[in-house]
Amino acid sequence: MHPVAARIALLCDEVAPLLDEAGRQSAATLRDTVAEPLRVAVVGRVKAGKSTLVNALVGRRIAPTAAGECTRTVTWYRYGAPERAELHLHDGTRRDLPLHDGRLPAALGTPAEEVARIVVHLQAAALREKTLIDTPGLATLTTSNEDATRAAVLGAAPDDADTASRYAAGQADAVLFVFREAQRQDEVEFLRQFRTATGELGASAVNAIGVLSQADLFGDGGSDPFAAADAAAARLADARAADVSAVVAAAGLLAETARTGLIRESDARALAATADVPEQRLRLRHRLPLPDGIDVAALERLYTTLGVHGVHEGRHHCAAGAHQLVTWLETVSGLGRVEDLLRHGLLCRAHALKAMRAMTVLTRAADAPQADTGAVLALIEQARLDPALHPVRELRALRHLVAEAPTSPLRAELERVSADSSDAARLGLAETAAAGDIAGEARGRAAAAQSEAAFAMLPAEAEAGRVLARSYQLIARRAGS
Ligand SMILES: Nc1nc2c(ncn2[C@@H]2O[C@H](COP(=O)(O)OP(=O)(O)O)[C@@H](O)[C@H]2O)c(=O)[nH]1
Ligand SMILES: [Mg+2]
Incomplete structure (x- = not known):
């Protein structure tokens, strides 16, 4: 075990007997999970592109991106075998959730209010060093979505006043914030709540990074949308310097398509066949039939998986076949930069981030009326001064x-x-x-x-x-x- 994790495990053992029942449970959970991968919550508004980005990072089209029940439930993607999905219910029981074609089903088969979260175990390399927590989103039409997101990240629902929130074991060690456009007040407010609720984790600039999503939709249609998105991401990073350490622009949809094997040679051929068609003509394709020799059905599918910009620009990067198109998508999508940011902004300090969360949770547990507050705080202080x-x-x-x-x-x-x-x-x-x-x-x-x-x-x-x-x-x- 890493020395930081080992010292936290020891601290959990030391303080557990001095806490009340709920505190002991928190300490036991922390102890059992201290060596697990960093937990990164993906948060942001509904339709920001969170689930698409998760799919791209994991390299599977597993998270549903339409508006089914699963998109309203907090979902954990963790490394594990055999590959499977489980429903974790509020009453502590678990139920298998069968996958359909490797995707989560649209319906859960269990009343949504009974479900605490979905846990998906995958043997995806990207999950070896981090668990991704996909959240339903903020500022939605239903407050239950919002509560689920806050609970996943902050550990307690807003109305869950006393006992539970005292141990508000924010479940996430770090946050990947997905901004869709210039920041909205609700997103700023959420970052603030995250900081407050996670206490020690306070400065989001050490535990939060930002992604400006759907970069392919930026700009005025004429200029390069990715350049416009990069500029917007830089402005956002400046404005939110206290909340996120950096913001990079990315097109999750293009990355998801590139990384999940969706592009076939026939797609590249269908796209290449449109290379000389004027863009305006493509835009009017539903009203004016396209020239002969173009596979219209394949083209429509490509509009869904690549987006408009992906089709219009990508058709000039596919003459050499699917491999060329995938390489282009991979590069322009910006996913590599998101991964670099995850690595250099969060994963490289994983042990310390997990330890900070653990110490916050234990410090809160020390406050309980039946806990020996002074003794617990003294042990935490002693741990703080330990070179480990x-x-x-x-x-x-x-x-x-x-x-x-x-x-x-x-x-x-x-x-x-x-x-x-x-x-x-x-x-x-x-x-x-x-x-x-x-x-x-x-x-x-x-x-x-x-x-x-x-x-x-x-x-x-x-x-x-x-x-x-x-x-x-x-x-x-x-x-x-
Ligand atoms: N053009 C484009 N569309 C995207 C991108 N990322 C997501 N979308 C679309 O935006 C919609 C919402 O995406 P989703 O990932 O479900 O958002 P979530 O609610 O934040 O999880 C879906 O229709 C996606 O296909 C992107 O990078 N570019
Ligand atoms: Mg989603």
Whole structure:
């Protein structure tokens, strides 16, 4: 077990006897799940493109994207065999949910209000290091959707006032926020609630990333929609710097089509046959028949799986066959950038993010009337100071820094040091660096960070300097000096 996870498991064991019954259950659950992959909740408004993006990331067309019952239920996609889907009911029981052609069915066969969540186990490589939680969405016509989403991420429904929300075990360690267009007030409000409810996880900038979806629909039709979407994503990232660490634009639909084997050679041929047809003529195809030799049925299917821009632009990238078209779709969709952001923005700090959530849940449980509050908080404080949990301190320092001094030069340094990488990489040294060189470099940096802390103008910078100094001291110690 990773040292961070092991220390959290120990903390759970230490505090459990001092909590009340609900708190003990929370601690036991945390202990059992501490070594699991990072849980990333995909949130955003209904029809933002969340389920499409999940399908693209997983590489399967499993999540329904039409408006069936499943789109209104929180669904977990986790790594597991045999591949199967289960309904987890509120009463604690489970029921198998048969897949149809590898997809979730439109109907659950159980009253929706009895279902807590759907859990899908897949042997998809993308799920080895993260569990994706697809949520129904916010600001919908029915408040039950919204409650389900909040409960999945925040751990408790809004009206679920006392006991449950006290242990509000936000189920997610991190959030992938899907913006469809410029941010709406409800999305901003949700990010704020997420921060409040997850306490320690506070600064969304360390646990949340953003995707501006449906990038192929941007622009005015004439110019390149992806360039327009990139510009909009950059503006959004600026405006929401405190809520998400970065925003990238992506076209989930194009990525889903490219990644799920939907494109056949016959599709590429059908598309290539339209290469010389004027775009206007294609747009009017329902009124004016297209020239001979064009497979109209195949073309209509392509409009559904590629979108209008995907068809109109893609027909110039398929002369060499399906492989060329898929490569083009993969590239323009921007999914690779979403994956990079997941990796560098969240997964590289998975252990610390999971530990932060665990400590938040335990801190809340300490508040219960029957818990020995003082003793529990003392044990949590002791864990906080343990070198094994230093990554959590790094994350907290980073959170404060991003909130108070986002342009501080210490930010990049803290980001690099807090990533799950080798000590050599943390110092910017070659992987082959000798232990003596690592120790020497680390000692020098510790001294520099200490003086940064001493001369810092802002409290967040002083904290960052102190934490960095400690990080470098620990590296020097590991290198054996
Ligand atoms: N053109 C285009 N349509 C998309 C894209 N992503 C999703 N859609 C469509 O938007 C609708 C809603 O998508 P869905 O993933 O179900 O949204 P959710 O409610 O957020 O899960 C579906 O009809 C999708 O086909 C995209 O990147 N481009
Ligand atoms: Mg959906």
